[in-house]
Amino acid sequence: MENTNEHGSDHLSEQTLYIKGMHCSSCEILIEKKLLKRDGIESVDASLKDGEVRIVKKGAKKFKPYELDEMFSSLGYTFSTTPVEKTAVSLFVTDKSGNRKISPVQAKKLFKSLFFVGGLIAAFFVVEDLQLGKFVSINSGSALSAFFSLGLVAGISSCAALIGGLLLSLIKHWHEQYIDAETTIQRANPHVLFHAGRFTSFFVLGGVLGTLGDAVTLNNTTLYVSLVIGVSLIMALLALQMLNISWAARFTPRLPKFITRVAAKDGANQSKLMPFVTGALTFFLPCGFTLIAQGVALASGSFFTGAMVMLYFAFGTFPMLMAISIGGLKFTSRPHLTARFSHIAGMLILFFALYNINGQFNVLGLPSLSDVSFAKTRVNLNTPSTSPSSGTVNGEQILSIIAKDFSYIPTSATILKAGVPTKLIVDDQGVLGCGSFIASRGLFEGFVPLQLGQNIIDLGSPRPGTYKLTCSMGMVPPVTITVK
Amino acid sequence: MEIKLIIEGMHCDACQTLIGMEIEENGFEDKVSSLKILAGENKGVLQLKNVTEEDVSTVKRLINAMEPYKVE
Numbered sequence: 001m002e003n004t005n006e007h008g009s010d011h012l013s014e015q016t017l018y019i020k021g022m023h024c025s026s027c028e029i030l031i032e033k034k035l036l037k038r039d040g041i042e043s044v045d046a047s048l049k050d051g052e053v054r055i056v057k058k059g060a061k062k063f064k065p066y067e068l069d070e071m072f073s074s075l076g077y078t079f080s081t082t083p084v085e086k087t088a089v090s091l092f093v094t095d096k097s098g099n100r101k102i103s104p105v106q107a108k109k110l111f112k113s114l115f116f117v118g119g120l121i122a123a124f125f126v127v128e129d130l131q132l133g134k135f136v137s138i139n140s141g142s143a144l145s146a147f148f149s150l151g152l153v154a155g156i157s158s159c160a161a162l163i164g165g166l167l168l169s170l171i172k173h174w175h176e177q178y179i180d181a182e183t184t185i186q187r188a189n190p191h192v193l194f195h196a197g198r199f200t201s202f203f204v205l206g207g208v209l210g211t212l213g214d215a216v217t218l219n220n221t222t223l224y225v226s227l228v229i230g231v232s233l234i235m236a237l238l239a240l241q242m243l244n245i246s247w248a249a250r251f252t253p254r255l256p257k258f259i260t261r262v263a264a265k266d267g268a269n270q271s272k273l274m275p276f277v278t279g280a281l282t283f284f285l286p287c288g289f290t291l292i293a294q295g296v297a298l299a300s301g302s303f304f305t306g307a308m309v310m311l312y313f314a315f316g317t318f319p320m321l322m323a324i325s326i327g328g329l330k331f332t333s334r335p336h337l338t339a340r341f342s343h344i345a346g347m348l349i350l351f352f353a354l355y356n357i358n359g360q361f362n363v364l365g366l367p368s369l370s371d372v373s374f375a376k377t378r379v380n381l382n383t384p385s386t387s388p389s390s391g392t393v394n395g396e397q398i399l400s401i402i403a404k405d406f407s408y409i410p411t412s413a414t415i416l417k418a419g420v421p422t423k424l425i426v427d428d429q430g431v432l433g434c435g436s437f438i439a440s441r442g443l444f445e446g447f448v449p450l451q452l453g454q455n456i457i458d459l460g461s462p463r464p465g466t467y468k469l470t471c472s473m474g475m476v477p478p479v480t481i482t483v484k
Numbered sequence: 485m486e487i488k489l490i491i492e493g494m495h496c497d498a499c500q501t502l503i504g505m506e507i508e509e510n511g512f513e514d515k516v517s518s519l520k521i522l523a524g525e526n527k528g529v530l531q532l533k534n535v536t537e538e539d540v541s542t543v544k545r546l547i548n549a550m551e552p553y554k555v556e
Binding site (some may be wrong): 025034074075076 | 495496502551
């Protein structure tokens with residue numbers, strides 16, 4: 001009979017991990033001493049010169065880099081499965097005389113990655129400009145295939161920035177978590193769980209929306225803005241970890257305990273169920289297209305219809321998300337590509353995170369990068385229009401906007417008088433995506449869903465200030481309204 | 485008695501942790517008042533309490549056996 005121990009077997013396995021943060025021989029000795037204190041460790045050899053540690057231990061189970069990151073967090077060492085030299089973003093090297101100078105090799109690598117990421121971002125904006133949403137008409141009577149098409153469009157446009165970016169940012173973490181997986185199928189496990197969680201929650205919660213109907217509203221601006229900014233900040237943190245920024249590596253985002261405690265009984269299962277829980281929670285991320293589908297599910301008044309609407313929408317987003325999963329698995333399974341993947345994905349996620357946060361700044365009416373991009377347009381639009389719907393009618397100010405494609409076009413003056421009863425008239429001529437939910441913090445509460453044709457929104461008597469009119473995601477170029 | 489020992493070569497958190505571990509592993513954990521780095525001096529200060537002459541020489545021997553630290 002084979003003699004086994006608590007580590008699974010007497011078989012010895014060797015693992016090499018790469019370390020960032022070592023700077024002297026004391027670091028080597030300290031890492032060796034601390035690791036040797038752990039059960040099952042037979043020998044440890046840390047090398048400052050090579051920036052790595054070789055661990056020989058009983059059993060086949062390997063250390064996950066984040067386990068050692070936690071163990072050495074107070075000392076600032078971070079561990080990875082790829083050589084530090086290959087993943088470092090630093091443009092600088094120290095020459096023999098101790099002077100820091102730009103490394104031509106690193107500069108070339110960085111510019112190559114920047115060029116590639118620039119291409120992807122340009123492609124993202126081109127797809128957005130194509131406004132594919134205009135080919136998908138959705139209402140409560142639409143066939144389920146229409147919601148699949150809506151999901152397809154969502155997957156390659158504004159939702160890509162949020163859900164796609166979130167998925168991309170989790171891939172490196174999952175790769176490290178499943179470092180000892182022997183097959184691609186095992187490594188694909190967190191991806192399968194993520195998508196399964198997404199389908200499950202879209203079906204169940206879509207059904208719940210259908211059942212509750214008008215008893216619930218989807219226009220809590222503060223909640224949605226907080227969610228998107230929170231998720232985007234986590235995405236940015238994970239992106240910085242992928243770009244090998246050492247201070248960022250000390251933080252490991254975790255779901256609140258009250259969620260994971262319910263989901264699992266012990267720590268190991270807890271972290272393994274995280275992808276499912278994360279996928280399920282994407283239901284609450286207010287990508288504009290998701291809100292449209294949720295709005296239809298709400299109006300359906302039926303559990304089954306609501307569930308199927310949301311499930312088909314999730315199916316529609318699946319091809320793009322699956323492509324991200326497959327791409328991630330492919331890159332992370334080849335060590336020489338992992339560093340390149342981390343660079344490119346890190347930059348891309350950082351862009352998506354900033355793009356999302358910028359949008360939420362628009363929703364909040366705060367200054368944003370959109371103010372720079374659209375400053376010129378705004379100046380032209382501030383001149384009073386000759387539109388028949390502009391001006392004052394029966395003592396009320398009228399602010400007129402045409403909502404079309406992916407923009408809001410003012411047809412009246414955007415400078416209003418303070419303290420005068422005002423109405424916003426939005427002529428929806430086929431606005432797309434999140435544009436169907438108009439928001440203007442300070443002028444009116446929450447997100448107002450637009451219907452084709454004229455929509456009248458009572459603004460009361462607005463107070464002096466500068467406000468932004470944009471969509472629920474802040475992605476429609478904002479129109480600035482000045483109240484004097 | 486109480487005593488302060490200046491440790492040459494102790495320059496970073498790793499040195500501090502390493503020396504601290506070595507002292508604690510040899511049964512002096514209750515006798516260490518403090519162990520600090522003297523910033524920019526490539527030195528550290530170890531303050532011991534309730535120690536005998538023999539304890540002090542044992543601690544010195546332990547530290548001197550560790551490269552590259554020296555204590556007089």
